Amino acid sequence: MPGTLWRILPCRRLIWESSERRGCHMRFQNRTILVTGGTSGIGFAAARAFLAEGANVVMAASGRIRGERAESLLREEYGERVRFFPCDVRKEEEICKLMEFVEVTFGGLDTLCNNAGVSIRGRAEEMCVADWDTVLEVNLRGAFLCAKYALPLLRKSRGTIVNTISELGFVATKGCIAYLCSKGGLLQLTRGLALEFAEYGVRVNAVCPAGTDTPMFRADMGSGEAYEKNVAALAASYPLGRIAVPEDIAPTVLFLAGEDSAFMTGQYILLDGGFTLQ
Numbered sequence: 001m002p003g004t005l006w007r008i009l010p011c012r013r014l015i016w017e018s019s020e021r022r023g024c025h026m027r028f029q030n031r032t033i034l035v036t037g038g039t040s041g042i043g044f045a046a047a048r049a050f051l052a053e054g055a056n057v058v059m060a061a062s063g064r065i066r067g068e069r070a071e072s073l074l075r076e077e078y079g080e081r082v083r084f085f086p087c088d089v090r091k092e093e094e095i096c097k098l099m100e101f102v103e104v105t106f107g108g109l110d111t112l113c114n115n116a117g118v119s120i121r122g123r124a125e126e127m128c129v130a131d132w133d134t135v136l137e138v139n140l141r142g143a144f145l146c147a148k149y150a151l152p153l154l155r156k157s158r159g160t161i162v163n164t165i166s167e168l169g170f171v172a173t174k175g176c177i178a179y180l181c182s183k184g185g186l187l188q189l190t191r192g193l194a195l196e197f198a199e200y201g202v203r204v205n206a207v208c209p210a211g212t213d214t215p216m217f218r219a220d221m222g223s224g225e226a227y228e229k230n231v232a233a234l235a236a237s238y239p240l241g242r243i244a245v246p247e248d249i250a251p252t253v254l255f256l257a258g259e260d261s262a263f264m265t266g267q268y269i270l271l272d273g274g275f276t277l278q
Contacts, residue, residue, distance in 0.1 A: 041214030089142030
């Protein structure tokens with residue numbers, strides 16, 4: 001139903017509750033949000049939460065079939081306020097077309113969520129240069145290019161950028177050297193853009209999730225019994241005793257995108273189940 005938000009129950013299941021029934025103002029009414037990597041996982045959860053709070057949302061991703069399915073699903077509830085646009089964030093010309101689409105379709109842009117990401121596992125001595133380049137081009141270069149070409153629109157709205165980093169932007173582990181470096185770089189990109197864009201009234205912050213049950217996470221963690229074993233071991237390493245779900249992350253994305261964080265820029269919020277406290 002239109003105008004909803006997440007309410008977390010003690011059993012950790014999520015339900016939708018009408019904001020009209022609560023008598024609450026929808027925080028993103030008539031604002032336009034662009035979410036890269038918006039058709040699955042954290043990006044899809046954020047897109048849906050923004051729509052529930054009244055926003056217009058453009059979901060961008062490289063996979064056309066998944067994107068059209070995601071758009072069709074959300075249009076059943078939110079109609080023309082949600083659009084999908086195919087875009088490979090490694091390609092500068094496609095990002096330029098994406099920004100043109102956002103402006104023509106909705107008249108401007110209020111928030112860019114840099115959420116597109118890939119993970120290719122490999123230790124330093126075994127990783128090929130092509131795989132290294134792919135990870136850095138999507139996770140870091142893509143975020144830079146989206147911010148660069150979104151800036152003219154964000155200057156007009158004095159908008160916000162929310163980057164999706166990872167706990168692995170802060171701590172290291174074996175077997176994912178390219179991913180580690182891309183996320184560490186994205187942390188510094190967040191800080192640098194915050195300083196450079198502040199004069200335009202544009203704020204830049206980041207969410208840093210731990211292991212979250214997304215398609216990319218599942219591909220990384222194996223399949224069948226191996227997946228269950230790996231997830232159980234990871235969950236046991238978190239003080240809260242579980243991995244995250246995308247809906248654990250989306251509310252913080254909305255917080256950083258909106259007026260409740262109006263005096264924050266260049267900051268990050270760790271959503272790691274307490275892992276980095278140890």
